[in-house]
Amino acid sequence: MPLPARSRALTRRRLLAASGGVGAVSALAACGQGADGGTGGGTVDAGPFSFVDERDQTAVEFESTPGTVVAFTGLAASLYDYGVEVAAVFGPTTLPDGTPDIQAGRMPVEDLTVLGNVWGEFDVEAFAGLGPDLIVSHYYEGFDLWFVPEDRLEEVESLTPGIGIEVSLPTIDSLIDTHAALAEELGADLGSDSNAEAKERYEAAGTAVTDAFFTPQVSTGRPYKVMAVGAWADGLYIANPATFNLLAKCVELGVDFVVPENPDQNGYWELLSWENVDKYEADAIFVDMRTGGIQPDQLVAEQPTWAALPAVQAGQVYGWNAEPVYSHVGGAIELERIAEGLAAGRPLA
Numbered sequence: 001m002p003l004p005a006r007s008r009a010l011t012r013r014r015l016l017a018a019s020g021g022v023g024a025v026s027a028l029a030a031c032g033q034g035a036d037g038g039t040g041g042g043t044v045d046a047g048p049f050s051f052v053d054e055r056d057q058t059a060v061e062f063e064s065t066p067g068t069v070v071a072f073t074g075l076a077a078s079l080y081d082y083g084v085e086v087a088a089v090f091g092p093t094t095l096p097d098g099t100p101d102i103q104a105g106r107m108p109v110e111d112l113t114v115l116g117n118v119w120g121e122f123d124v125e126a127f128a129g130l131g132p133d134l135i136v137s138h139y140y141e142g143f144d145l146w147f148v149p150e151d152r153l154e155e156v157e158s159l160t161p162g163i164g165i166e167v168s169l170p171t172i173d174s175l176i177d178t179h180a181a182l183a184e185e186l187g188a189d190l191g192s193d194s195n196a197e198a199k200e201r202y203e204a205a206g207t208a209v210t211d212a213f214f215t216p217q218v219s220t221g222r223p224y225k226v227m228a229v230g231a232w233a234d235g236l237y238i239a240n241p242a243t244f245n246l247l248a249k250c251v252e253l254g255v256d257f258v259v260p261e262n263p264d265q266n267g268y269w270e271l272l273s274w275e276n277v278d279k280y281e282a283d284a285i286f287v288d289m290r291t292g293g294i295q296p297d298q299l300v301a302e303q304p305t306w307a308a309l310p311a312v313q314a315g316q317v318y319g320w321n322a323e324p325v326y327s328h329v330g331g332a333i334e335l336e337r338i339a340e341g342l343a344a345g346r347p348l349a
Helices: 008-019 073-082 124-129 150-159 172-185 193-220 245-252 296-302 328-344
Strands: 049-053 058-062 069-072 088-090 134-139 162-166 226-232 235-239 269-272 284-288 317-320
Touching (some): 049 162, 049 172, 069 073, 073 088, 073 328, 124 150, 162 172, 172 245, 172 328, 193 328, 245 328, 284 328
Parallel strands (some): 069 088, 134 162, 284 317
Antiparallel strands (some): 049 058, 235 269
């Protein structure tokens, strides 16, 4: 649940009062490319702008559309899919070789202004130099604006209002709707051909997940058990599907995931030592693809207990993304990835 209202809301109201007449017709380039390579569509409306900061349920309002918007990379990627570009991003954007991080989605990372690429990194001076009108990020219970360092948050929000979108509990469907609504407030045309096609693709991807899960069971006559995990140096983390909105969507579509017996206090993962990774049986395993996690090839080479798992020996190991891009295109891509894995696997004897 979002945190209760805090004293910083007074600062936000003061800033809004001071900037209410500023909100010039946006310099925000609402002309990003859609997933098909065409434009997502939309031109920025002069306003007014209103959107709820879900950290304390306070509406952030401008008389006209904010012009210089800075966003967490994953959120910026969702806006981009709807046709809205931002002035700068922060969060995992590029890999060491310069290629896009998975959270950058389809954004052209070589053209982005990046204020911080890793946890704890945020260039406040460069942020101030942009003259920002608004900063937007995700919000998890127990954190604040995701990837804004806690010790710099007050300074950041003294420069401009912030909006946090809660991603801990809502369904992926509602999260996509919320991100689409923000994009629309920032000038996106949700009725454009490319955005309409993206919505159709998302619906089709859901159907594909259901078909991919049940078809192998019908063909073999055996139940099909799936497990989603993350792998780090200290052990194998078993994902609790109820707390990851992408996995929860797959459960809704019929997929039977392993549910960990002893998840952590936040309910996300159960940590297993490498000696005990065979605690749960699964026919297919999906490994978190995010930067920083250990990927399947390295696991096979370094962890004999992992290599001995039946699903690993059968070659039924696939990828999933614990932080999807919350757009119809982004959601479709992740559901299609899971559907492809499910279709490639089979229940094991």
